[in-house]
Amino acid sequence: MNSSPWWKEATIYQIYPRSFFDSNSDGEGDLPGITSKLDYVKSLGVDAIWLSPFYTSPNKDGGYDVANPRDVDPRFGNLEDARELITQAHKRNLRVIADIVPNHFSDQHEWFQAALKSKRGSKERERFHFYDANEDGTPPNNWISLFGGPSWTQVEDGQFYLHLFDSTQPDLNWENPEVNADFEKTLRFWIDLGVDGFRIDVAHGLIKEDVLTNHPDPQGLSNALRLDVAMDSEERNALLLTVPYFDRQGVHEIYRKWRKLFDSYTGREIMAVAEAWVHPPVNATRYVRADELHQVFNFDLLTAEFDSDVLFDVVERSISLNATVNALPTWALSNHDSPRVASRIGDEQARALALFVFGLPGSAYVFAGQELGLPDGQLQDSDRQDPTFFRTNGAIKGRDGARVPLPWSGDTTPFGFSTAKPWLPISQSWKDLTIENELADPKSSLHLYKNALELRKEFLVGAGGITWLESSQHGHKNDSLLSYSRGSITVVMNLSDSAKECDAAGKLIIVSGGTVDARDGKKVIPARSTAWFLT
Ligand code: NOJ
Numbered sequence: 001m002n003s004s005p006w007w008k009e010a011t012i013y014q015i016y017p018r019s020f021f022d023s024n025s026d027g028e029g030d031l032p033g034i035t036s037k038l039d040y041v042k043s044l045g046v047d048a049i050w051l052s053p054f055y056t057s058p059n060k061d062g063g064y065d066v067a068n069p070r071d072v073d074p075r076f077g078n079l080e081d082a083r084e085l086i087t088q089a090h091k092r093n094l095r096v097i098a099d100i101v102p103n104h105f106s107d108q109h110e111w112f113q114a115a116l117k118s119k120r121g122s123k124e125r126e127r128f129h130f131y132d133a134n135e136d137g138t139p140p141n142n143w144i145s146l147f148g149g150p151s152w153t154q155v156e157d158g159q160f161y162l163h164l165f166d167s168t169q170p171d172l173n174w175e176n177p178e179v180n181a182d183f184e185k186t187l188r189f190w191i192d193l194g195v196d197g198f199r200i201d202v203a204h205g206l207i208k209e210d211v212l213t214n215h216p217d218p219q220g221l222s223n224a225l226r227l228d229v230a231m232d233s234e235e236r237n238a239l240l241l242t243v244p245y246f247d248r249q250g251v252h253e254i255y256r257k258w259r260k261l262f263d264s265y266t267g268r269e270i271m272a273v274a275e276a277w278v279h280p281p282v283n284a285t286r287y288v289r290a291d292e293l294h295q296v297f298n299f300d301l302l303t304a305e306f307d308s309d310v311l312f313d314v315v316e317r318s319i320s321l322n323a324t325v326n327a328l329p330t331w332a333l334s335n336h337d338s339p340r341v342a343s344r345i346g347d348e349q350a351r352a353l354a355l356f357v358f359g360l361p362g363s364a365y366v367f368a369g370q371e372l373g374l375p376d377g378q379l380q381d382s383d384r385q386d387p388t389f390f391r392t393n394g395a396i397k398g399r400d401g402a403r404v405p406l407p408w409s410g411d412t413t414p415f416g417f418s419t420a421k422p423w424l425p426i427s428q429s430w431k432d433l434t435i436e437n438e439l440a441d442p443k444s445s446l447h448l449y450k451n452a453l454e455l456r457k458e459f460l461v462g463a464g465g466i467t468w469l470e471s472s473q474h475g476h477k478n479d480s481l482l483s484y485s486r487g488s489i490t491v492v493m494n495l496s497d498s499a500k501e502c503d504a505a506g507k508l509i510i511v512s513g514g515t516v517d518a519r520d521g522k523k524v525i526p527a528r529s530t531a532w533f534l535t
Contacts, residue, residue, distance in 0.1 A: 006095055007197060007271040007294055007363065008328060009461045010047035011453055014367045016336045017054045017076055018062070019405040022418035029405065029417075031077040035085045038092055040435065044371060045453030048095035050199050050273075052336060054082070058108050060168040061147075061387050062336070062403070064201060065106035069186045079193070086194035095196035097273070102183050102254075103202035104169040112170050120159050127179055128170045129162035129211060130155075142214045143245070144222040148391035164205060164245060166387040174206045174254065187261055191270055197294075203274035203287065207250035215244060226396070227303055227338065240279035247278040255292040273297060273330065273363075281321060288327040295330050295363060302338045306345045306353065306528075308482045308495050312468075315360065319465070328362035334370045340402050343375040348528040351448055351512040352493055355530040356482070358452045359460055359491040366449070369406050372433050373445035377404030383424055400424055409436035451510055455489075455532065463487030469504075481525070490533045494525040501525075506533035 021033035031054060041049060053063035054076040063073070072078050089096050105112055111127050118124035120132070131140040139152035139160045145167075152160040153167040162171045172179050187198065215221055217239065223229040224239035255274075262270040273295040274287040287296040300314040318329040333341040333353060342350040350373060358364055379400055381389070386398025405422045407415035407430045414422045415434050431437075438444035466484040469492075480496035483504065490504045499517070501524050508516050514526030525531050 004462060005269045005271070005294075006047065007269070009361065009363060010095070011045065011358075011364045011366060011456070012048045012050050012097065013041055013044065013046040014050045014052065014335060014365055015041075016052045016062075016368060016403055018423060019403050019417075020368060021406070021408065022420070022422070025419045026075070027418050027420040028075055028423045030075065031072065031081040031085050035081070035088050038085075038088050038094065042092045042094060043450065044366075045450055045457065046094070046366065048097055048196065049089060050097040050365070051099060053099045053101060053201075058106055058168065060106070061166050062385075064101055065104070065108075065166065065169050066101050067106040067108040068110075069101070069105075070189045083193055090194065096194065097197040097199055097271075098190050098195045099199045099201060100183070100186065100190075101201040102172065102174075103205040104163065104165060104171045107168045107170055115161075115170075116155060120157060123178075125159070127173055127176050129173055129208065130159045131162075131211065133158055133160060140212055142218045144218045145391065146222070146225060147388045148222070148396065162208070162211065164202075166391065168387075171208070172206075174250070180254070180257070184257075184261060187258065191262075191265060191268075196269070197271035197273070200272055200274050200293070203255075203293075203296075204247045204251060204276035204278050205245060206254060207248040208245050209248050209250075210244055213244065215242065217242075237279065243279075247276070247283055252286060252289075252292060255287065259291055259293065271295065281317060282324075285321050285325045285327065288322065289325050295327070297332060297365075298330050299332070301331060301333050301353070301357070302335065306349045306495055308479055311353075311356075311482060311493075311495075315466075316468075319361065322362070329360070330363045330365060331357045331360060332365040332367070333357065334367040334402065335365070336367065336403055337399050338402065340367075340374055340376045341370065342373050343401075346528070347373055347375075347445075348513050349495075351445055352495075352528055352530040354449065355452050355510065355512040355532070356491060356493045358456045359466075359484070359486055359489060359532065361463075361465060361486070364456075367402070371446050371449040372407075372435065372438055374404075374406075374430070374433055376401030377424060378427055379404070379424065385424070407431075407434040409434050448510075448512055452532075455510055459487055459489050459534065463489075488535050490535065491530065492523075492525055492533070493530040494527060497527050499524050499526050504531075504533045506535035508532070509534045 018029050020029040021037050022029050023033035055066045056068035056071045056073045057063045057065050072082050086096050115124040143151040145151045147165050154160050163169050221239050224236045271294040274293050276287050278284050284296045287293050298318045304310050304314050322329045384400050386400050388396050389398040404424045405417040409416035413426045413428050438446035463486050466486045469483040480500050483492040492502050492504050494500045509532050511531040513529040516531050517524035
């Protein structure tokens with residue numbers, strides 16, 4: 001029996017509930033819809049699901065604006081549906097990770113509504129960051145929201161409240177013990193309902209310091225924090241070291257307390273993964289010290305070019321930094337906040353990179369639809385719902401493209417996702433990418449994922465570290481091939497546009513695309529593809 005905790009090298013499937021499967025014909029996915037498709041999820045070979053927020057919410061930021069963190073939004077179902085989803089997942093030996101949003105509430109949360117009705121200095125306002133205007137009437141500082149526009153919104157009596165994201169997402173004041181107590185209640189609520197872990201939204205943002213101090217270059221900082229704004233990397237890194245509201249030491253005290261809470265559930269292995277985008281990268285390891293959280297997202301692969309030097313550096317750095325705190329890395333190629341990997345680097349490259357990453361030590365996160373090779377949805381501006389689009393007056397298109405619902409079956413849009421008009425349109429061009437079609441095609445991306453995850457489980461989970469392979473033919477010194485061995489498997493990725501010969505030993509067990517030519521004792525890896533060899 002494997003004594004390692006379940007999450008250690010788990011493959012975790014991220015579900016954006018609104019886009020997964022609509023069971024009640026309102027054009028939006030829901031919890032019973034997810035429950036009804038758990039056999040599909042299980043068949044992928046994943047170990048757990050991470051559910052993006054499904055709590056009561058006015059949905060100004062895709063549910064990351066939570067009005068009641070201990071209830072289900074009617075658009076997704078009710079608490080009974082959540083309980084049933086968890087029960088059915090557990091029956092299939094799938095763990096469930098909920099998404100907790102501690103940096104902010106929705107402005108519709110009862111606390112914020114009470115704060116609006118209360119006086120300056122009241123205990124209701126103390127739960128958020130309310131400040132008076134400067135003498136000239138301007139906001140308390142010059143910070144820019146991560147979604148664009150000012151970080152402050154003024155209320156009727158002239159005070160301003162802080163919101164790092166949309167104006168409908170007031171930041172919570174974590175110096176206030178009531179905030180701490182309320183979140184502990186929320187964690188217990190979901191653990192008692194059966195969840196096995198949490199993804200912690202903006203985990204690095206909870207503690208603010210120097211709230212009344214201006215930043216010397218707020219626009220530069222705002223650009224540096226946006227992955228869709230091009231900037232010289234030295235300039236970006238220098239600016240990122242100056243973020244006044246992220247990665248303060250106080251956040252770690254919170255996670256130490258949470259860890260104690262998780263560990264108090266004896267006989268269960270409750271885990272948490274931090275969304276902590278911090279600089280320099282070594283700071284991320286602080287979130288996974290032995291008495292803090294279990295995993296921290298590594299976002300590097302969401303932006304990395306399909307280039308051997310870049311990918312070597314990302315992989316090597318992530319493994320070695322995590323090793324300093326005895327943790328394993330996490331790998332993600334797509335999520336609901338970034339362009340889908342197939343659109344970003346190309347379809348064949350996305351398959352190759354997935355197979356490369358599935359061999360690595362640590363946890364692999366797969367964003368629903370990634371297994372199909374889905375590209376970003378093509379949307380009209382009139383379809384868009386992301387607050388970033390509105391707060392930047394359309395200058396930044398936002399994240400809706402990655403959130404287009406899944407195509408399940410049939411020949412015409414919306415491909416079985418719903419019998420109603422889906423909340424975002426699904427292009428007719430996705431006809432060949434439906435789950436039904438890909439299941440029928442042994443060469444599909446879906447089959448690649450299923451086969452790879454099965455082989456990963458059989459040969460690689462628990463197989464220890466990697467050894468980079470270097471030679472004149474392959475290895476990180478070569479522009480075309482990147483290769484490592486782990487346990488009994490050798491992984492070779494050909495990043496170039498032409499087939500390349502390599503001298504990997506062993507028998508071919510999977511290739512991400514094309515055919516490996518293994519005549520005359522030589523192995524020729526097709527362009528833009530990855531192969532695994534078993535010795
Ligand atoms: C990160 C989430 O992934 C994103 O979707 C959200 O908009 C922000 N945090 C704010 O909660």
